[in-house]
Amino acid sequence: MKDQIEHSYEQDIVGDDIYSIRKVIEPHRDDVDHVMKYVLIGIAAVFLSVMLIMPLAVVILNALRDGWQAYREAVLDEYTVKALQLTLLATVCAVAVNTAFGLFASYLLSKFYFRGRQVLASLIDIPFSISPVIAGLVFILTFGKIGWMGDFLKAHNIKIVFAVPGVILVTIFVTFPFVFRELFPVMNAQGKDEEEAAALMGAGGLMIFRRITFPHIKWALVYGVVLCTARAMGEFGAVSVISGHLRGKTNTLPLHVEILYNEFNTTAAFAVSSILVIMAVIILIIRSFIERKRKI
Amino acid sequence: MEQQIVKVKNKRGVRVIPGFGLSFGVTLSMLSVLVLIPMASVFVSVGKLGLREFVDVVFSRQIISSYIVSFSCAFVAALVNAVFGMILAWVLVRYEFPGKRLMDGIIELPFALPTAVAGISLTYLYSDQGWIGSFFDRVGIKIAYTRIGITIAMVFVGIPFVVRMVQPVLAKLDRQYEEAAMMLGAGRARIFFKVILPELFPALIAGFGLAFARGIGEYGSVVFIAGNIPYKTQIAPLLIMTKLEQYKYEDATAIALVLLLVSFVVMLIINSAQIYMQKFSRT
Numbered sequence: 001m002k003d004q005i006e007h008s009y010e011q012d013i014v015g016d017d018i019y020s021i022r023k024v025i026e027p028h029r030d031d032v033d034h035v036m037k038y039v040l041i042g043i044a045a046v047f048l049s050v051m052l053i054m055p056l057a058v059v060i061l062n063a064l065r066d067g068w069q070a071y072r073e074a075v076l077d078e079y080t081v082k083a084l085q086l087t088l089l090a091t092v093c094a095v096a097v098n099t100a101f102g103l104f105a106s107y108l109l110s111k112f113y114f115r116g117r118q119v120l121a122s123l124i125d126i127p128f129s130i131s132p133v134i135a136g137l138v139f140i141l142t143f144g145k146i147g148w149m150g151d152f153l154k155a156h157n158i159k160i161v162f163a164v165p166g167v168i169l170v171t172i173f174v175t176f177p178f179v180f181r182e183l184f185p186v187m188n189a190q191g192k193d194e195e196e197a198a199a200l201m202g203a204g205g206l207m208i209f210r211r212i213t214f215p216h217i218k219w220a221l222v223y224g225v226v227l228c229t230a231r232a233m234g235e236f237g238a239v240s241v242i243s244g245h246l247r248g249k250t251n252t253l254p255l256h257v258e259i260l261y262n263e264f265n266t267t268a269a270f271a272v273s274s275i276l277v278i279m280a281v282i283i284l285i286i287r288s289f290i291e292r293k294r295k296i
Numbered sequence: 297m298e299q300q301i302v303k304v305k306n307k308r309g310v311r312v313i314p315g316f317g318l319s320f321g322v323t324l325s326m327l328s329v330l331v332l333i334p335m336a337s338v339f340v341s342v343g344k345l346g347l348r349e350f351v352d353v354v355f356s357r358q359i360i361s362s363y364i365v366s367f368s369c370a371f372v373a374a375l376v377n378a379v380f381g382m383i384l385a386w387v388l389v390r391y392e393f394p395g396k397r398l399m400d401g402i403i404e405l406p407f408a409l410p411t412a413v414a415g416i417s418l419t420y421l422y423s424d425q426g427w428i429g430s431f432f433d434r435v436g437i438k439i440a441y442t443r444i445g446i447t448i449a450m451v452f453v454g455i456p457f458v459v460r461m462v463q464p465v466l467a468k469l470d471r472q473y474e475e476a477a478m479m480l481g482a483g484r485a486r487i488f489f490k491v492i493l494p495e496l497f498p499a500l501i502a503g504f505g506l507a508f509a510r511g512i513g514e515y516g517s518v519v520f521i522a523g524n525i526p527y528k529t530q531i532a533p534l535l536i537m538t539k540l541e542q543y544k545y546e547d548a549t550a551i552a553l554v555l556l557l558v559s560f561v562v563m564l565i566i567n568s569a570q571i572y573m574q575k576f577s578r579t
Contacts, residue, residue, distance in 0.1 A: 112320075141338060266420075277409065
């Protein structure tokens with residue numbers, strides 16, 4: 001056994017492997033490296049379990065604290081179902097609008113060169129770096145009573161603030177750059193040679209997109225949609241500013257959680273949260289699945 | 297020869313690919329209607345407020361103290377995230393171990409989990425009766441409803457930023473420099489600080505800045521754990537909310553404008569730091 005090890009050392013040195021030379025110069029270094037590896041993995045694991053896994057466990061355990069019956073009641077409550085419907089509606093709208101925008105904008109910015117390209121790219125990123133509360137405020141200042149469109153909307157009897165359209169609008173706003181941010185780098189890296197060749201051979205716009213651009217961005221698009229969905233269904237700050245918390249009308253699922261929690265109805269709050277946790281976990285699973293697909 | 301002609305024409309701006317007009321029109325109109333026009337309202341609304349009133353609002357005691365709470369907590373949280381994010385990225389890139397894929401996936405949880413849910417469950421966890429809170433309570437440290445609690449919530453939302461910034465850079469790093477340093481007799485710490493860290497620094501700064509900016513703006517996960525005691529644990533976004541509930545729209549806008557300016561400056565610093573570091577490491 002010992003001979004074998006020594007033999008392999010010699011071979012490795014001949015093969016100029018840096019790690020085996022090191023083994024000879026500093027024989028204990030590997031042990032120390034090993035200890036360090038497990039210490040670092042340990043720190044990472046403890047940090048993640050305290051910061052991420054424990055909060056998840058808290059939600060699930062508290063949701064089921066008063067038994068299965070209480071859980072079912074909280075989840076199937078009329079207001080919860082209505083809130084879930086509004087959340088799904090806002091999410092679907094946000095994903096549809098932002099997917100369309102992401103496709104057009106990234107096509108524009110990656111396939112054409114024009115003045116102001118950089119400025120446009122940073123303008124699109126604005127909603128990403130803004131506090132959600134400010135995003136909500138912005139829409140109140142535009143469409144609210146004091147907003148410059150307020151009188152016009154009142155005259156035509158259109159309600160946006162403290163109504164469903166407002167909730168949908170802010171959800172679109174906060175997730176605005178999500179699909180674009182995923183698509184743009186991929187399209188940019190792909191370049192435009194293939195599209196140019198196709199165009200010179202007589203392909204039309206739709207044909208070029210379907211046959212050439214789209215196959216390259218397929219997974220990036222799915223990825224962007226997933227991220228957009230995650231953010232849209234969980235948005236709290238912005239929606240909370242603009243919704244007015246009307247139960248059964250403009251309440252989304254995260255807002256419903258807040259109301260229940262503030263009423264000291266903790267079990268119900270955690271039960272409703274568990275719906276969102278399940279959605280989040282599904283999103284994470286899809287995400288890691290796509291991540292692997294993209295690497296291949 | 298023909299190919300060259302096409303290329304020259306391209307440089308002059310003749311576009312071969314169809315769809316410029318359509319995509320330009322759609323992009324610009326959607327951007328204007330959904331983002332730019334609403335954003336412009338902030339400046340219109342601030343314009344209604346005179347300069348004197350603006351200064352009075354922005355520099356009132358309550359608002360100054362909320363800025364201090366927001367900025368200091370976000371800064372500490374971003375520092376914590378920089379350290380642990382670095383460790384996480386290192387572990388995920390350099391080591392193989394069971395459960396690695398799970399660890400890689402779960403890092404994204406703060407992006408996927410709604411902030412309100414994170415808020416109530418962190419509050420429960422760190423309150424006097426919670427699993428972690430009760431442990432610290434016995435030692436005499438209160439976490440929920442103090443600045444420590446706010447910082448923890450901000451750490452939670454900022455975790456993915458540093459990891460996802462550092463991870464790809466670390467994976468691409470050429471290990472031959474480390475090997476060279478090792479052969480020249482450098483110790484582990486020296487290799488890390490003199491060889492690896494300078495390469496990772498721009499990514500680390502970018503991740504730090506993003507986590508910091510996110511912390512300043514964060515609302516959902518922080519309000520529950522903050523307790524919102526005036527002058528002590530009131531964060532700036534919450535103050536905007538309070539002003540809105542009192543129908544003081546101008547005040548809310550003034551606070552928002554200051555926050556917008558700060559996050560703009562933070563982004564500017566990150567970008568210039570990155571450009572500077574890139575130039576620096578190339579020479």
